[in-house]
Amino acid sequence: MVETNIDPQKFETFIEINTLINSYYADPRALLQRILESATRLTGAEASSLLLVKPESRSLHFEIALGPKGAEVKQFSLERGQGIAGWVAERNRSLIVNDVSRDERFHSQISASIDFETRSILAVPMRIQERCVGVLEMINKRDGGAFTEEDRHWLEIFATQAALAIQNAKSFQAVRDQIDVLQDQMNGVRGYHTMIAASRLMQEKLELVARIAETDSSVLIHGESGVGKELVAEQIHQRSARRNGPLVRVNCAALPEPLLESELFGHVKGAFTDADRNRTGRFELADGGTIFLDEIGDLPPALQAKMLRVIQERSFEKVGSSTPVRVNVRILAATNKDIAKAVEQGEFRSDLYYRLNVLPIEVPPLRRRREDIPALAAFFLKRFNQETKKQVQGFTDEAMETLLSYSWPGNVRELENVVERAVVICDKSYISPNELALDRRGTRRGGEYEDKSLKESVTLFKKHFIRNALERHGWHQTETAKALGIQRTYLSRLIKELEIK
Numbered sequence: 001m002v003e004t005n006i007d008p009q010k011f012e013t014f015i016e017i018n019t020l021i022n023s024y025y026a027d028p029r030a031l032l033q034r035i036l037e038s039a040t041r042l043t044g045a046e047a048s049s050l051l052l053v054k055p056e057s058r059s060l061h062f063e064i065a066l067g068p069k070g071a072e073v074k075q076f077s078l079e080r081g082q083g084i085a086g087w088v089a090e091r092n093r094s095l096i097v098n099d100v101s102r103d104e105r106f107h108s109q110i111s112a113s114i115d116f117e118t119r120s121i122l123a124v125p126m127r128i129q130e131r132c133v134g135v136l137e138m139i140n141k142r143d144g145g146a147f148t149e150e151d152r153h154w155l156e157i158f159a160t161q162a163a164l165a166i167q168n169a170k171s172f173q174a175v176r177d178q179i180d181v182l183q184d185q186m187n188g189v190r191g192y193h194t195m196i197a198a199s200r201l202m203q204e205k206l207e208l209v210a211r212i213a214e215t216d217s218s219v220l221i222h223g224e225s226g227v228g229k230e231l232v233a234e235q236i237h238q239r240s241a242r243r244n245g246p247l248v249r250v251n252c253a254a255l256p257e258p259l260l261e262s263e264l265f266g267h268v269k270g271a272f273t274d275a276d277r278n279r280t281g282r283f284e285l286a287d288g289g290t291i292f293l294d295e296i297g298d299l300p301p302a303l304q305a306k307m308l309r310v311i312q313e314r315s316f317e318k319v320g321s322s323t324p325v326r327v328n329v330r331i332l333a334a335t336n337k338d339i340a341k342a343v344e345q346g347e348f349r350s351d352l353y354y355r356l357n358v359l360p361i362e363v364p365p366l367r368r369r370r371e372d373i374p375a376l377a378a379f380f381l382k383r384f385n386q387e388t389k390k391q392v393q394g395f396t397d398e399a400m401e402t403l404l405s406y407s408w409p410g411n412v413r414e415l416e417n418v419v420e421r422a423v424v425i426c427d428k429s430y431i432s433p434n435e436l437a438l439d440r441r442g443t444r445r446g447g448e449y450e451d452k453s454l455k456e457s458v459t460l461f462k463k464h465f466i467r468n469a470l471e472r473h474g475w476h477q478t479e480t481a482k483a484l485g486i487q488r489t490y491l492s493r494l495i496k497e498l499e500i501k
Helices: 008-020 028-043 084-093 108-113 151-188 200-213 229-236 257-265 302-312 340-342 350-356 372-388 399-406 411-425 454-472 477-484 488-497
Strands: 046-053 060-066 095-097 121-128 131-141 218-221 247-251 291-293 313-317 324-326 330-335 357-362
Touching: 028 046, 028 060, 028 131, 028 151, 028 372, 046 095, 060 084, 060 131, 084 095, 084 121, 084 131, 084 247, 095 131, 095 151, 121 151, 121 399, 131 151, 200 229, 200 357, 218 229, 229 247, 229 291, 229 330, 257 302, 302 350, 372 399, 372 411, 454 488, 477 488
Parallel strands: 218 330, 218 357, 247 291, 291 330
Antiparallel strands: 046 060, 046 131, 095 121, 121 131, 313 324
């Protein structure tokens, strides 16, 4: 029996690198750096390089270079077959040259250009399915020694690990690309937003969204400005049978009445002074899909009747035309106003309100779903890091406490703006309260209860407390009353007294 002696240090490093292969798939360059560092250390080399083959040109470029001249080496490249590394890549074979001055394959121009004396080289190919994709190259054995067959053996093992890392990276990229394609197909068109729902309250809202999406009824989305009503509309559309159709958005408060009518329903040439051509309206563009009418509470009274007809008959006339246009459109509307109160005051048509409010859904303000704040802050931090080319790591504990204690009158939109400003001005690894620049008067410690009497504060607390309980139990009053330990009739009275909608 032949007894084999294995260097414990080299074997331990091999196991460590092998374990890391599966953990660095999203950052293969970090793993390749780690592999090259270990190979350099264990072969006793003064410097080293990892070269990758460019498939399009079949040339080799220095991906990673270690040693006193590593940064300078990376500006060079080799043709396939050029130099010792090029020879290895061309023939897919390992090579030990312990006296490069006597080897005609040695490419001396690089060493001369960076003023570095190269005495010996050990180079091995990195293979994927027997195809050379790169080369590991060790330069100059320390103490003037010679590279050995044992060094070659271990370097080939490391080259296998490096090739695995490259293969994993390619597989990961292919899967990620496939996911992107599938996401694009699901979205139909680009422009949708990511929905962050870490809190139980928002997760319950998404469950409601999933049930609503299965129908074709109109939906009225309530919520304060900046809570994400448009994102909820996107989720409803994406989860519906109309997901492959268009999602057309209209802000009813952004345009004056004459322009809004043309924007919604289109016009024919000559309908008014500037109508020099026919125009297709948003309803017609949304045919087969969904139209999202934001700020529907600002719809002028004259257009409310026309909107009602579209909902009832699925038809309308363009401005300046008497020819009806039929469309198959699902209507999602959103508002931050109390439309029920506007109906009572005669400012909004009751029949239109009831048609829109078939399936109501309320998006809670950020102060009622504080569990979402860390997830949203991290999401915005990542986005603005990419946009500003910065690498801010996160928030200090004090900064996160500030975010969690702030009342967020501007909701998610305000949080987004705060994080963007903080990333722009931050010159450290972590964002501090100073970079957030939040008005402390807006925190929970002052916030909603500031300048209120004890009675008013207790009433406000009761309103929030009962509303949260109703949200958790799907607005089922019997279940909510049981959870709160009170009679259902008493809960109903509180809802009416506290004006909880």
